Amino acid sequence: MKRFAALFDRLDRTTATNAKLAALVDYFDNTPPADAAWAVRFLIGRRLKRLVNTRELREWTVAASGLPAWLVEDSYEHVGDLAETMHLLLPEPPAHELSPPLHELVAKQIQPLRQLDDDTRKDQVMALWSRMAGTERFLLNKILTGGFRVGVSKRLVTRALAEVAGVDSSLIAHRLMGRWQATPEFFQRLVAPASEEDFDLATPYPFFLASPLAEDPNSLGTPANWQAEWKWDGIRAQLIRRGGQTFVWSRGEELMEGRFPEVEAAAEGLPDGSVLDGEIMAWHAGQPLPFAVLQKRIGRKKPGPKTLKDAPVAFLAYDCLEHNGKDQRDRPLLERMSALDGVLATANGLLRSEAIKFNEWEALPELQAQSRERGVEGIMLKRLDSPYQIGRKRGDWWKWKVEPYTFDGVLIYAQPGHGRRSGLFTDYTFAVHDGKQLVPVAKAYSGLTQAEIDRLDRWIRAHTLERFGPVRSVEPLQVFELAFEGIQASPRHKSGIAMRFPRIHRWREDLAVSDADSLSDLKKLLPDSAA
């Protein structure tokens, strides 16, 4: 644990990527595999299954600190991170004991917490708190609360491991995908030279991500070198058929076993050794359905017959990463497309996301403008000779999304943010006019610059009307332009509407509250109201 805490301190004390990389390499080079495996797991953001709930942790913090519960809550609101709040409130231990190695702490003290009865669990955690101090105790709390954002990206950890292993970082990224246990054997495999037995059947490939196209498509050169596709508004997924088994992975590296039985059934027609990249879409009669329909399926681990009927889905394939058990990613897109046609020939029920025919860039804006009626988000542009790369690499894959909808709303509530934004009011609720009232329609967290956030924070503090726990109502004076991707009728919301991905476009200090939009303006955008 001491070594892991020292690594955390080194990572936390610099903003320079190279310094962080050096710290990680240093750590992986000099740490026993049993500990390093757990460090990898935590650093790339894989949580332990919930060990204790946050209510218990708060109660124990009250008990250990001797402070009233409301003051612990006030402190949490101020700090914005429960693990850190607990750490700052707990008394300093009388004597600093030598803490066990990370793997021992996790395996012998932390993981067993889940099986203990309430009293024993409390005693165990309080005992840990009274023995550990400083960064070690802070990290213990981080592990207990689950969240582990420490300012290193998964990509950086991958790069460091690649350097340690002396292999390409794409291989490390691949080895980190899928299911694995944080064992010393796993870590040794992770940093081993490349070998035949690198992967098990379920291991997916890292996703290649498109970058937003900021310039005119004209800037991309000859149109003949590019393929255009619709940008589907669904769940990005990788479909694996190996050894007579099917695996569906989300982009968040979650194995979506049993969630989309119709996709898994269709995949049985794929030849063995096929891996496809594509989109799971709510789909009916050859047409995409709104994202809101797909939302009924997200989070349903075992959808029943009614859900399957109400929210049917399809897999739209747009790339072939593995064909006949061979990695296709280095081959150009054009060749992967013919491989895709080959594997789809036997799989009825899997759809092909077809290329959009176009001869010159001038034809694209008009097609792109049809996106909303077609139920897509815009257009993808992919270079025909491009390999399938890892992560977000600019240059070969671009997404050209339609302009979002916008509206002008009035700030009515604010709440402090978390993590980096702790202690600042950064979570905002916006309202529009509904007769003489202002009715809340959207919450947004992003879109302002740091300077604007700081200024708005001061304004909120000076113009608070009422407090409800951490939430403050403010004088309805500030107008913001908000962007959003779609709108649905929603009986669960007071306004009767729900927006998809609202975010702040601009602070409209030039507008008065009377200039803000009304609920009826927004309702005109509902899909049904056009009819």
Added chain:
Amino acid sequence: MNKGLLYPDAGGLYCPAGDFWIDPLKPVPRAIITHAHADHARSGNAEVFAAAPGIPVLNHRVGGADAITACDYGQPFELGQARVTLFPAGHILGSATVRIETDDDSWGVSGDFKRAPDPTCAPFQPFDCDTWVTECTFGLPIYRWQPTAEVIDEILAWWTSCREAGRPAVLFCYALGKAQRVLAELQGRAEGPVWLHGAMQPLTDCYRDQGLNLIDTRPVSSADKGYKFAGDLVMAPPSAAGSPWMRRFPKHSAGFVSGWMRVRGNRRRRGYDRGFVLSDHADWPALVNTTADMGARRVITIHGNGEALSGYLREQGLDSESWNLRQSLAA
């Protein structure tokens, strides 16, 4: 609110019995200024009373008032119907707390104060009062300070590691008070010179002129053109962070000395590599203990998270409430 010896007015506190204001943010005929920080001291007051050791810094910060009266700590003087005494607040050089007495009431008012030792100013001196008006900038129990020596050790270790890496160590802190306290703590523990941002130079001179023993310093502006400050310690106010001035220190590591650095998010958001938790304000235990030391039955919290401290003191059986002085500006 009008019934007490003091009430919020002009962004500060007004005492009708003595017809004076404490730390007003708007110009008034007669002001007692506890110390020279901008949220307490503003220009434009006709008549000003302040603790004698704070006068040079105050003159530098807000310019001369028409009439400044230098008051000795612990020496009562009459203003109208009120008897006023300034006591050392331990916050920065020349900072004061104020005791106001009438025949049947006595109040103590803190500007800002701390209880930790500070080589650049007289230590906080408790005194009895019926009502204690306390700052609570760090009025939450998460704010607990470690001993100053430990923080100075951390700063020295950081400076050493920067020196070994050939990088400038740029330490940000408030130009008045904190900077000089750090310079005084470094004296005898490290080799100078420490480079200073232009905003810190005249204030540091004020401190030296009053006989304080600070580590050797030089203005950054006196360095040769193209000098890289590799391995040197540079001190600058937070406003210099991210400014073009910082280009003089290629590959620097940035640290910030402040009580706010106790919370990780505060440091990360500002983009500092290192945070050093050293404050010129009282931490939570000191805020709570000081109310006991003052022997007050009633505690009013100002400047900061007053609700939390007031609520806690009420649970401890004291009469306590929180006042928002800023709101009195709008009235």
